[in-house]
Amino acid sequence: MDLTTYLSGDAWRLWAALSITFAYTLFCYVLFHRARNAGQITVMQQGTGKPVLVVYASQTGQAESIARHTASELSGNGTPVHLSRIDQPWLEDAASASRVFFIVSTAGDGSSPDHALGFVHKQLDKPCAGLQGVRFGLLALGDRNYPDFCAFGRRLDQWLQACGAQPEFSRIEVDKLEGQALAAWNGHLQGFGTKIQAGAPAATEPDDYAEWRLLSRCCLNAGSPGSSMCKVVLQPVSGGLPQWHAGDLADVLIPGGDGKPRSYSISNLPDDNRIELIVRSVVREDGTSGQTSGWLNQHAQPGDALKLRVRSNPGFNLGADLSKPLILIGAGTGIAGLRGHLQARAKAFSASAQPAPEHNTWLLFGERSGRHDRPCHAEIDKWQHTRLLTRLDLSFSRDDPRTPYVQHHLQEHAKELQEWVENGANILVCGCAKTMARSVDQSLRNILGDASVDDLLMSGRMRRDIF
Numbered sequence: 001m002d003l004t005t006y007l008s009g010d011a012w013r014l015w016a017a018l019s020i021t022f023a024y025t026l027f028c029y030v031l032f033h034r035a036r037n038a039g040q041i042t043v044m045q046q047g048t049g050k051p052v053l054v055v056y057a058s059q060t061g062q063a064e065s066i067a068r069h070t071a072s073e074l075s076g077n078g079t080p081v082h083l084s085r086i087d088q089p090w091l092e093d094a095a096s097a098s099r100v101f102f103i104v105s106t107a108g109d110g111s112s113p114d115h116a117l118g119f120v121h122k123q124l125d126k127p128c129a130g131l132q133g134v135r136f137g138l139l140a141l142g143d144r145n146y147p148d149f150c151a152f153g154r155r156l157d158q159w160l161q162a163c164g165a166q167p168e169f170s171r172i173e174v175d176k177l178e179g180q181a182l183a184a185w186n187g188h189l190q191g192f193g194t195k196i197q198a199g200a201p202a203a204t205e206p207d208d209y210a211e212w213r214l215l216s217r218c219c220l221n222a223g224s225p226g227s228s229m230c231k232v233v234l235q236p237v238s239g240g241l242p243q244w245h246a247g248d249l250a251d252v253l254i255p256g257g258d259g260k261p262r263s264y265s266i267s268n269l270p271d272d273n274r275i276e277l278i279v280r281s282v283v284r285e286d287g288t289s290g291q292t293s294g295w296l297n298q299h300a301q302p303g304d305a306l307k308l309r310v311r312s313n314p315g316f317n318l319g320a321d322l323s324k325p326l327i328l329i330g331a332g333t334g335i336a337g338l339r340g341h342l343q344a345r346a347k348a349f350s351a352s353a354q355p356a357p358e359h360n361t362w363l364l365f366g367e368r369s370g371r372h373d374r375p376c377h378a379e380i381d382k383w384q385h386t387r388l389l390t391r392l393d394l395s396f397s398r399d400d401p402r403t404p405y406v407q408h409h410l411q412e413h414a415k416e417l418q419e420w421v422e423n424g425a426n427i428l429v430c431g432c433a434k435t436m437a438r439s440v441d442q443s444l445r446n447i448l449g450d451a452s453v454d455d456l457l458m459s460g461r462m463r464r465d466i467f
Contacts, residue, residue, distance in 0.1 A: 042083045050098035051080040052192070055090050057104040057152065059113035059315045060249060060263065060465070062177070063141050067103040073189060074101070087119045087458075095130050099168065099192060104156055105141040108433025108466040109441070110148025114315060114457040121454070124159050132164035137172075139185050144175045146433060176260050209253060209307040211237040214300045215274060224372040225398060227281040229333060230297045231267075231375075234275045237305060243270055246340035247316035247428075247465065250275055253307035254295045262292040265337035265430065265465060266310070269344060275308070278336035278375060316465040318426060322348055325425035327417070329406055329440055331366035331395075334431030335375050337465045338363065341428055342379070346388050361388055362420065366395035366406040366436070406436065407443040414447045421448060427462040437466045 052074050056067035067083060075081045079098070084090040086104065094100055107113055112120050138160070140153020150173045157171045169188045174181040215233040234250075236242075244266055251261040268276040281297045282290025289298060300306070316337060318326075326345065328338045345361060363380070367373035373396065383389040393413070397404040403412060410417060421427075429440055445453050456462035 049079060050096060051082050051093070053090055053093060053097045053100040054081065054083045055086050055100060055102050056083075057086040057102075057113045057116040057119075057156075059105050059107050061312050061314055062263075063103045063105040063113075064314070065311070066139070066141075070101060070103060070189065074192060086116050091123075091128060091130055094134050097134065100134055100136045100165075101189075102136060102138040102153075102156065102160075103141070104138070104153050106146075106148065106150050106152040107464075108143075108146055109438050110146065110151040112152040114462075114464060115460075116152070117454055118458045124155060128163045131160060134160075134165040135168050136160055136165050137168045137188060140171060140173045141177075142173060142175060149173070149175070179259065209251070209309045210239065210242075211305050212275075212308040213237050214296075214302055214304050214306070216302060217297065217300075220278065220375040221367075221373045224367075224369055226368050226373070227283050228297055229278060229280050229373075229375060232277045232279050232296050234277070234306075234308065235273070241270055241273055242310045244310045245312070245317050245319075246344040247313050247318065247337060247463075248340075249311045249313045250277060251309050251311050252277075252292060252296070254292050254300075255304075255306060257291055257295070263311070263467070265316075265333070265340065267336035267339045269340065269347065271347070275310075278333050278339075280333045313465065316428070316430070316463050318428065318463055321426075322352060322354065323424075325360060325362070325420050325423055327362045327364070327420055327425050327427045328430075329364045329410070329427065330430040331406055331436045332431055334429075334436070334465070335365060337430035338365070338428060339376055339379070342383060342388070346383060346386075349388060360390045362391040362393075362425075363389055364393045364395070364406045364409050366397065366404075368396060368398045370394065370396040370399050405439065407439040410440065410443045410447065417444075417447055421452070421456070425461075427456060429462070429464040429466070431466065433466045437464070 054067050054071040054074065056063050058064035058067070064085075071081050071083045082090075082093065082097075086102075090100075104116075105113060111117075138153060138157050140150040140157070142150035142153065153171065153173065157167070161167065172181055172185050172188075174185075212234045213236075215235050217230045217232045219228055219230050221229045246269065248266050249263045250266050251263050253259070253261050264277045264279060266275055267278050268274075277296070279293050279296050282293045284290065288294075295306075318341060322345070326341070328341065330338045342361070342363070361383075367375070380389065380392065384392060393406075393409040395403055395406050395409055403409050427444075429437065431437060431440075441453070448456075453462070457464075
């Protein structure tokens with residue numbers, strides 16, 4: 001006897017209705033999670049009345065972390081709070097929101113975060129009538145060491161006001177998470193029903209730093225014409241090792257420092273039961289050492305303690321898709337972020353027991369001297385031997401006047417680069433904005449075209465960690 005025969009009349013209709021309801025609920029659940037995983041609007045707090053929108057644009061995850069913390073604080077009085085990445089459809093809900101709060105960062109070259117490029121191209125050159133009368137606040141993150149300080153935040157503010165949106169308060173600009181500016185942001189939020197109390201510290205995200213200790217360090221470029229570069233090895237003082245992915249960051253607070261964290265690419269995987277950083281010594285104009293790099297590379301002794309937290313860097317997380325070729329481009333301490341991805345790729349190939357394809361991984365790396373500046377050379381040689389690295393192009397600016405920098409190798413091998421990209425290659429770029437990033441970006445645009453590079457950035461096939 002089948003179910004149709006067993007059930008009849010009202011019982012059958014009830015069963016059918018419940019089945020449809022369950023199927024629809026499951027369908028909505030799947031759609032919700034797909035939307036959430038795609039970075040679309042997330043409901044942080046249910047409630048009645050007009051919602052508050054928190055919109056972020058983040059390159060290294062810092063602005064996203066602050067936005068999530070802000071959204072959490074704004075949900076203190078039961079007001080519905082929605083969180084959205086700037087390239088998702090928040091504009092549709094802005095007119096019905098009571099307030100819209102923006103937390104946006106500026107990339108090292110003065111541009112928007114990579115995921116925001118589509119929003120920039122589609123929106124910022126034309127007015128949006130739907131923003132007329134919308135009340136907003138804006139927190140712009142930047143670094144005054146770069147000439148285009150908070151450039152994207154400033155451009156967004158100008159566009160919002162040109163569209164008729166009304167600022168609740170003047171744009172707040174933050175230099176490397178400077179405390180006074182963050183305190184001002186928290187002070188303004190107190191007027192919108194947040195859980196922040198008057199006089200509260202200027203925290204904008206959870207205080208999840210733990211105590212770590214220096215295990216060891218070694219110089220990677222003895223005799224180099226540049227400043228010293230050291231591999232710094234750290235272990236937690238207590239508790240287990242946090243988990244991270246290739247491309248993630250370590251925020252470091254040294255004892256006696258200025259209280260501002262310095263971010264470094266984690267150059268290894270958690271399997272090593274430690275964190276390895278590759279740190280360049282910063283030398284000021286007066287010859288003194290940078291505060292954090294000087295402590296890590298010179299002054300700290302094994303066993304000395306510091307504060308550290310691991311921070312996700314979604315703009316430089318790629319995963320280990322072995323079906324796609326991978327092009328890695330970097331210079332100097334950019335090798336740190338690239339090394340983590342190479343280790344992850346080696347681990348994934350080892351676990352799959354599959355041989356590396358002919359066009360698998362291409363590393364283009366630049367430094368000063370081939371004799372002295374070969375960080376991680378033993379691992380690179382090993383990866384070449386095992387065919388994980390199927391192509392390697394090294395640039396040494398003091399040795400080779402013809403191709404002194406990585407962008408020159410890109411131009412020299414333009415046809416091969418086009419072929420790799422056409423075959424689905426992902427691209428990772430890691431290094432200094434002042435000395436490498438703009439030149440590499442321009443070379444890629446000359447070879448592939450502006451539209452192709454923008455498509456690679458917006459789709460996530462090209463990811464950058466620029467500092």
